[in-house]
Amino acid sequence: MGIAMKSKLLAIISFVVFGFSTQLMAHGGATGVVKERMEQMSDMKNALKILSDMFRGKSDYDVQQVRTQAKIINNHAGDALTQFFPEGSLTAPSEANGKIWQQWADFSALAVQLKSASGSLGEAAGQRAVAAPEVFLTMSMQAAPAKAVAPSADSYFKTLTKTCSACHTKYRNE
Template sequence: MFKKSAKYLIALSLTVSSSVVMAHGGATGIVKERMDAMGDMKDSMKEVSDMFKGKAPYDVDKVREAAEIIKGHSGNALTKLFPEGSMQHPTEAKPNIWDEWDRFTKLADHLGVLGEGLIKAAGNTEAPNEDKGMMGDSGMMGNGHMMGNDHMMGGSSMMGGHMVHTAEEYGKMPVEMVFNMVSDNCSSCHTRFRKEKE
């Protein structure tokens, strides 16, 4: 019985290990660490996005948990995963990260501020509109947002005619708006610093 169980566990662990390796194309070391971190954030973003798309019920606690993961992988926790020259296969990082380190660092730091803002804003919901998500036609901030793709470069956003800089200020906004800002921040970073998938 024990031999049968042991064989099953070995086979299972090999299957799990190989699927993890396949998911990252054989990444090891720091490249694997950052790909794992990006995967955690991607999963968290998808979970919250599904709530706003009406694919899952809105859950304040799950939004806060997802925001904690995003915040936990931001700032120095993110930038330390990109030591200069870490371009081993199968990295998706572009070498310009190190040429534009200040810009990359600002995006990483601002992601932390937005993550904390999302934690604080999680309870700021509006009544869902069945076909249009929680904020109606605007779809988070949709096409009507004021900031464009590089809006996070300065680490602030517009709200009510003044610049927003702190997690506390973001925490007073509608949650879906803050979530969209997190998404925009991620997109700005990916557009600038991640290779296109082939």
């Protein structure tokens, strides 16, 4: 094996080995409240993935499943979320931003918004958004097109995902 090929192989091996270990380390060293909230967040991530597959048509839409997953997120939202953020809890490898405690009212409002969006999603699970051609028809027949579309599971799902990312953009370091 030539030197060039050997070093190429080494580069691939170290990428695989170290690439994986960095991923493990991201949550690995966490302890206490930081570890707990990471676990809560991971639960929400799993629930969101199942929901997102259904709303994007990657898996069959199942009303009961939507309710179940929305409930998981609902249980982790509001006070259940903010209680895992005692002031100054930034121990490594936490990715939380110190602004959380300077802007606590805004941070907790996002946690409450997550509570209400996931609650509404559970309640509206049976109401899918009207398919595009129908919306078009309805809108062209109505004087106030903006009001033609009733709140649907789809719109609450959108609000839900926006709430996760709004909080991460502001309060989670990359």
